[in-house]
Amino acid sequence: MKLVTLDEIKAVLPGIDLLTAIETGFVAYSEGRCIVPPVGELLMDGGEVHIKYGSLSDDPFYVIKIASGFPGNPKLGLPSGNGLMLLFSQQTGELVCILLDEGHLTGVRTAVAGAISAKYLAPRPVRRIGIMGTGLQAQLQLKHLTTVIDCREVLAWGRGVEQLRRFRRALEGFGFSLETTLDAAEIGATCNLIVTTTSATEPILRSRDIQSGTHITAIGSDTPHKQELDVGILADADKVVADSKMQCRLRGEIFKALEAGVITENVVVELGHLIGGGAQGRTTDSQVTVFDSTGVAVQDIKIANAVYDAIN
């Protein structure tokens, strides 16, 4: 059994073609070539634990990911998120490897999903990227977008000047031309690729602010309670794409729009079908497209298998 630390994982990540690995996962998921049971949840007073797990018939290993969020951790000088991934042989059930990634791979695979959605759905050319939120996921989204988008003009929105200052500093040296704003409407007015990464429970982006020819990647909402987009954005969009139609029925932006009755399920397309060619994405550069990411175990399965391959 191999035990791999976060430093070891970070050392091999740059050499892995994560985009292809995770695209393969989304296609397998949408084509039903994998087993992904419902997410396990342990909700305690101090924090939450989510267990995502499953197997792809083509992979040697099944994967169980344990991820936690403890909101009180920052006061103790610890990150709120944590986690690990376990790989087991599909032949024998033997534990093969533990990736002690402390939740990092969840952040990365989520950012890769954002990049994949931009690859298939962003208008051409992207003139300016709007990033909403100033946390680690916002950084990762920008970094991974550079693998599929040439644009380096970025407008970042945050709730405070101090957060935006830290965000700007964290991205120094990565080649972005980064402006900041406290006005969310400015994101809609000037950016044609927008990525939302907050934990908002009320819309931060309004339908009236969105220009034609925009792609929006909605990352933040992955529960029934969180929401970043006003449901009018989904109602008006030319294409609404889910990572998992099944999950988006129960959580995320699509859930909110279905609940409000402004869209019906039959308009929603699954990302894996878009990648696989079974469904059509953007057909003109003037359309508005939305990708709603809630996080699917196939992403964890594929990134864990890819990291294992790179280390061995």
Place this chain on the structure above:
Amino acid sequence: MKLVTLDEIKAVLPGIDLLTAIETGFVAYSEGRCIVPPVGELLMDGGEVHIKYGSLSDDPFYVIKIASGFPGNPKLGLPSGNGLMLLFSQQTGELVCILLDEGHLTGVRTAVAGAISAKYLAPRPVRRIGIMGTGLQAQLQLKHLTTVIDCREVLAWGRGVEQLRRFRRALEGFGFSLETTLDAAEIGATCNLIVTTTSATEPILRSRDIQSGTHITAIGSDTPHKQELDVGILADADKVVADSKMQCRLRGEIFKALEAGVITENVVVELGHLIGGGAQGRTTDSQVTVFDSTGVAVQDIKIANAVYDAIN
């Protein structure tokens, strides 16, 4: 983070008061002082994985247990069962310890549950213990019964002479006076404490063979398909006890008897209530009692916490 091997676990187990630890767990469970989400299941062509997890408010750690069964393993010279337990801080979600027990602790905590049921339900005196099945769990049940029962007279039933020969050899030196039989009726006729540990899907023990004044611990059936006891045994019993009423509605002997309509749910008592004193067990030595074990995460939580304490 501490990584503990099976050998290290086996070295500390004899010094731990598992009976008290797991009794405490059953009481907490029945009194609702714990969080035990539904069991996670990953069912693949080659094998099955079960994820049991939860937390007790009084414990420092929450526990996630991953257990697998791969029926083809013995052909490869590997045990079919495998597993590990992970302990995380309830304060921060940090991974504190991995017990690489290879499934051993599941076997032990199951045997301890059998001993607890005998402590509270067996008639006095136990004249002869009937053990059905010749696997590792049958050995563990007998060994753990010695902590609560003085009787060392054992009649073992198995499906073949060779299995019974191996079983007898495995128990040599443990102080039992052990006879064997291929006739299940002989178990019912001569034993007043019976433990069934097979993976049977058809009853191996018949209502007509059970004498008054018998306690039966049914270990083997933990799915909707497995069954060791003819439902008439539960129908005729004076007391039917479940480790978890919620689980026994869906799997095990009680499920089978409910499904057949020969008992109703209100006759079923939970083990934790018996231990805690909130429910009555056996009231005379002539009654027939049945304990149905399906395996509850509190057993895993308590044994994992106890092993961690013993090692640190």
